[in-house]
Amino acid sequence: GVEGRGPSLIGVGSASVEFQVSSGRMPMARQEAQAMRKPPAFTDEQVRQLGQYIQELGGGPQVPQGDLREGANLSTGGELFRINCSQCHAFGAGGGALSSGKYxxxxxxxxxxxxxAAMLSGPQNMPVFGDNQITPEQKADIIAYIQETLKHDQDQGGFNLGRYGPSTEGLAIFLVGIVALVFASLWIAGKS
Structure with a gap:
């Protein structure tokens, strides 16, 4: 790294490079509190080549090649997602607020x-989930759950109110209740 220009890349591995560059988070503007997702500046092949170059220079965690969901178990993935991921990314994978203005x-x-790659490298406030915390098979389960269930999940109970949780549901019930009470009051006042 060069002071004032960027951190050292020794030991970050190709996983970190792949995540940051493929999601458009790098390069990052200095004034940003958190790296925002932007359109990537490189193709997938260029991202992998860049990651491999950094890997050869300094080592670190790597994303395995091939199908990352092969042999995945959705129910195990759902359980692991709820235990390890949902407290920050929310149960519907829509994201959530963190401390210090981050999310x-x-x-x-x-x-x-x-x-x-994010599980291996732990970008920003995310913890690192190395292979000793969550095995590669469990990572495949989590990925399958996110991609096959959360991205395509239909709400069986009707309108989901944005999947923001009980706050929006409470607000909706409160507003409906207040409107009903106002109309009931007006009806009673009109009868008397």
């Missing part, structure tokens, strides 16, 4: 490789 981004636009 966990939505997982909707993320590819299999980006999710795997």
């Amino acid at each position: 966990a981004p939505s997982l909707k636009p993320a590819s299999d490789r980006q999710i795997y």
